[in-house]
Amino acid sequence: MDSFIQLLQGFETALTWWNLLYCLIGVTIGMLVGVLPGLGPTTATALLLPITYSMEPVTAIIMLAGIYYGSLYGGTITSVLINTPGEAASVITCFDGYPLAKQGRAGTALGVAAIGSFIGGTVSIIGLAFIAPPLAKLALGFGPPEFFALIVVGMLMVIGLMGKSLIRGLISALLGLILALVGMDTISGAVRFNLGQDFLMNGLDFVTITMGLFGLAEVLIGLEERMNAGKPAKVKGLLPRRDEWKPTLKAIGRGTGLGFLIGLIPGSNSVIPAILSYSWEKKIAKDPSRFGKGAIEGVAGPETANNAYSGSALIPLFTLGIPSSPTIAILFGAFIMHGLTPGPTLFQTNPNIVWAIIASMFIGNLILVIMNLPMAGMWGKIAMIPTKLLYPIILIFSVIGAYSVNNNLWDIWIMFIFGIMGYLMKKLDFPIAPLVLTFVLGELLETSLLQSLIYFNGNVFGFFQRPISGTLLVISLLVLIISIFTSLKKKRGILASDVEM
């Protein structure tokens, strides 16, 4: 009940004209990002982060969060209309969405996806509103050992789930951790690895690095394999046939539950629920052979699942301060930049801000479903913007974005170096997400580890004498062992892709 009243107060803030406007801007940019192949949600959020310096914290985060969940809606459109996923979570939608479009039923595919996304998204925000506060209360009792163990679990999940090889995932994660050490150490005050340069005293900036690793690297890869988008299919009729409603709604229901549960696991990503939902739908279908040829459940389930994921994936961020994916990591950065600390104390210290953000997500989902149902055809046309024009513009925006972090030209050089590094990593099949996540969590990992060790008088086994940290570390050991096993057996299949959200 308490949560409900606070949520209503959140609506009061979120429904002011100014916040509504920025919510609209955020979800519109999210749609654009989803629709345009070659521009990912991580780059877009990172690019807009510096622009929000002068904004109110609440408005800034409402807008950035809009990009995050909005891009999941947008990705569907290009998957269905031109068989090109705008972002990774919509890859699955191509399987049945595009065949539906070829049968002249693009409208139905998009309609079902939008309805499913709305239901999944909304239910998971309700879940977020009611699960997050008690979870945060529980997490208030956590000390450094628990946080250390949580971070380790999250990191190992990311490494275990991403990339074709465990070794490359580990290298990526270790690079992120080492890069996070650059600059002044918060515990001892020692300045480490700054190569004698003053501008590295405060460490490398997260936004600059992501802009290079995602923005610039994406453009470089895109310049190589420039693709010409096909002509989008025509959109007619948005609703399924009468006999299709029941299976569609059931698929949406299953997708919602699945997506929500997976979002709760630190280190998961939005592709996992989509894939699992697709294989689940296929498994329980009376006639699995329809899948791949235009089964409506094959669109409804996964699209719902990834949107349900997007809401619940914010729970680890809001309650524990641990981001699950690069895009959420940027949101994490946005909180910090605006003087807020995501984590268990957030609901107590800044309830008005958190609840306004949650309320804005209901509004944003409503705006998105309106944007998607009648206007899907228009968004399909936007995907036709030639990349030869798009890439130079992304380039100039990345340059300004990197510069505006500190108003310093050095940051552009750093972005440049990380851009080349990201390009080479993609070429050699190194996953980038682990690097970004470990970089964000590096400082917290070090302080929690050192504080724990001081507390345990240097005895590492102290972690295992506390129930929560002990259990979590055992889980992370299991994750590591399973990952080693799957990579030895070469069973790292479709789950092993590098994902931004």
Added chain:
Amino acid sequence: MRNAGVWAGALLLGFAGFIFWQSLSFDYYTVRGPGPGFLPLWLSGVLIVISLVYIWEAIKKEVIVFKQILPKGRALGNILSMLGSIIIFMIVISYAGFVVSAVILLFIVLVREFKWYSALGISVVTSIIVFLVFNSLLGIPLPVNALGW
């Protein structure tokens, strides 16, 4: 030496070795507990071991030669011109300000795909709009020349 994986592994090994060596100059342990050298030493130590495993894999299990991954022909040109445009942008910006250097940056990339006058037109218009939006509207102090742009 056409094996790209080995080169990448060697680079990683060098980086990890450098961090390891640097970490030795910080206190590993202090009276209060682990010092600033503690975590970097461990992380770079593990990275050294994993880099060696990676090099071994790159030789024995999964050979990636440069030819497979490096772009050729037009694609290579595209990438080099983009990287080059950033370098030129960085050199010019301190003297000529943002607008001029952004026009150069965009022109170098665009002229490969458009006729030169279209490329120039798009570059000039985009640069001016971007400058007005970021500098005047959003208040980001972009570097300017003596004339104020």
